Amino acid sequence: MLVDYRKRDTYLHKTSPKVLLLGTLLVIVASILWTHPLYCGVMLGLLVILGKVAKFPWSQIKWFFKIIIIPVIFIMIIQAFSLDTSLLHSHYKEVILFYLLPGERLGFNLGGLLYGLAASMKIYMVVLAVAILGYTVSPSDFIQMISRLRFASRQFVFIFSTAWRFIPIIQKQIRHLLDAQKTRGMELDKGKLIERVRKLIPIVTPLLSNSLETGDQIALSMEARAFGAKTKNKFIKPMQYSLRDRLTNYLLLVALVLLIYAYTLGYGVL
């Protein structure tokens, strides 16, 4: 998981998970349809503002944005040289900024560049939207939402929620194992990537045996806290669905329809 859920007292955290899910869906649809960087730019701006409102921990996601920046630039350049510009509608496709080879061959096409730019922005858009969703909606609210879906059987909910508990535990175990080896003189921070990966092999066995044990442990501690007792679990967190949520929900639905309709008219397309 890119960014962990944090309980905070912000506008976004108070919004119903359903609404936030719809909002994320909207961003995903937009990212599928749009090819115009201007549109994507506006959406990105909106997301950043939302993130600010929710006190999003930017530092936690910085590394990811940094890693993908090189492939992103690469995509843009490749697109500028190679995109089949007949796909584009705007006049930018006729603008050739320069030629790489003499004799007007391998032109650097502005349309292609912008298209590549939009493509990159779309990656950031989706990642950011999903990260904000994960950061503002508590996993247990997700689980409760899923358990209300009609297709979700009890087993499904159980497996889903246990797996959800398991992931952070495994992450933590990996961190402990690495820490333990470092304190015992195992150099894991330096050296070539291949070497570092090779050094990770010895943690596989203990990790497996630890996980099996952890599984046992979780089962035991869940049972000790009456999990699976014959009584029906009546604990349902009342999900608030305020007037504001309702309004936002309608607003987002209208926006979604508009977005698709506008697309058929050619808006958002390069």
Add this chain to the structure above:
Amino acid sequence: MTVEEDLAFGPANLGLSYEEVMRRVERSYTDLKISELKDRKPFELSGGQKQSVSIGGVYAMLPKIIVFDEPTSMLDPIGKERVFSIVKDINKQYGITIVLVEHEMSEIVKHADKVIVMNKGQVYLQGSVEEVFSQVGKLQELGLEIPQSIELSMRLKEDHYIDKVLLTPAQVIEACSGFQPKTPAAAAAPAPAVKQAAAAGDGREPMREPIIEVSHLRHSYLGDHDDLKDVNLTINKGEFVAIIGQNGAGKTTLARHIIGLLKPDAGAITVNGRAIADRSVAELSREVGYVFQNPDEQIFTDSVEDELRFGPRNLNKGSEYTDGIVEEVLQDIGLHKYREVWPKYLSKGERQRLAMGSIITMEPDVVIVDEPTTGQDWRETLWIMDLLRKLNQKGKTIIIITHNMEIVTRYCNRVLVMSQGELILDGTPKEIFTRRDKLKEAYLRPTDITYIAQNIAFMPDDIISVDEFYQVFREMVG
């Protein structure tokens, strides 16, 4: 999952209504004084905070019988007291039966209705607190700790100051307060000779050569508040230092910075005069060894011997050297009979010693042990501490993090007190335990013997051992 959700898990499974579950959850975190943790994640807590949360989870269920297996081994002294008083409350209020497995005798003496002593899988002694603790000889034979209040009152009885062995500090204070000091002058200034004799440690002056220097260290895990705020300290070669402080004070966080497992947000650390900022943990491990708070996080190989060899092998120490040190440490930690055994099969105390051994075989200059004696019985506790003292005498610098004030007074020559991410006191055990105001601020409490002395008008404030108490008392009362 948040702490609040974790607390709700048990009662929810019992089929209680939402309101009832939340009522119990709220009471649970208010009584245990962990309200400020309710939105945090259980994985991201300090060792003691985790322990409080797991007690809270059971407390919220209110079953008819609760079995606690060393529930407070990692709690700070005040937290311990709080848990015991809650346990007593629910025992009275709801008639819940409490079964408590515990090493800490002084708490048992204060709270239990009935005591069962087990040995080798059998019930060895049972009865009321008075009945069991009157058989001190038998308890000592098993290597159990004798509470300081009992040890002291036995001595007083031998010399006919009192006529029966007393159990709790309160009783001892009452009995001793009845005596009058011979001269008022004696009360004002206790003999300095006595003070000297009872000083902690072995009395050697550590060299004044800095080995670890921490300056303006700041760290924040979540970015919303500082878990370490501007920590400054110097540790000299050959010192035996204790870091104490309430749960969540930042002790482990500080230790993890010194070995480089955590990076500071601001400030700098040097080891042996060199900045550690751009040195890896593995490099540093030649100079600083760190034994984790939870030994199971540190142990990962298939056998005891492999565990001990792992470090020296990584440091390329050579096989002759490694063979030698591994044999020596196997003896020292008392695991030579188990060299081929899978560490997971060892007892908690043995695993703790193994984790420590795995660091000692690397022969670092500084050994930091995070709560070396949790979950150990008294005999094992003394064993571990004696081992550390032996290393200290060989010139190693030892830093322990602990909630056990008795081992602090017995072994350490310097104490650092942390509170809410800050270093608030630094001094010898005697200096520290007389600063009652500051200790209270840090949710700490001195050992029972110091507490007893401090509550008897004519006794000095800085008594830290039963021997010392007894000598001063005799001198004064005659």
